[in-house]
Amino acid sequence: MTSPAGNLAPTACPRCRSGEIRVLGKSPVAAVWTIFGCPTCFYAWRSSEPEENVSPDKYPAPFRLRPDDLADLKTIPAVPPRRSAK
Ligand SMILES: [Zn+2]
Numbered sequence: 216m217t218s219p220a221g222n223l224a225p226t227a228c229p230r231c232r233s234g235e236i237r238v239l240g241k242s243p244v245a246a247v248w249t250i251f252g253c254p255t256c257f258y259a260w261r262s263s264e265p266e267e268n269v270s271p272d273k274y275p276a277p278f279r280l281r282p283d284d285l286a287d288l289k290t291i292p293a294v295p296p297r298r299s300a301k
């Protein structure tokens with residue numbers, strides 16, 4: 216590690232590139248890591264993770280999301296009702 220990762224503030228979400236980033240938590244030992252969260256796509260990452268998890272340019276292209284598409288994503292199927300016991 217070349218710099219204290221906990222002090223690096225991202226400028227965009229790695230997954231959707233939204234500029235709205237929130238700090239969700241910090242390491243118990245100061246400046247070791249910070250957990251960031253994106254309120255747009257709900258991606259969360261720790262500053263100490265590999266570049267493909269924290270950098271928008273290196274985040275795997277197949278898993279990227281566009282904020283404009285989020286409203287059209289399919290919803291998770293509902294859990295069916297319990298079967299009656301016989
Ligand atoms: Zn995002």
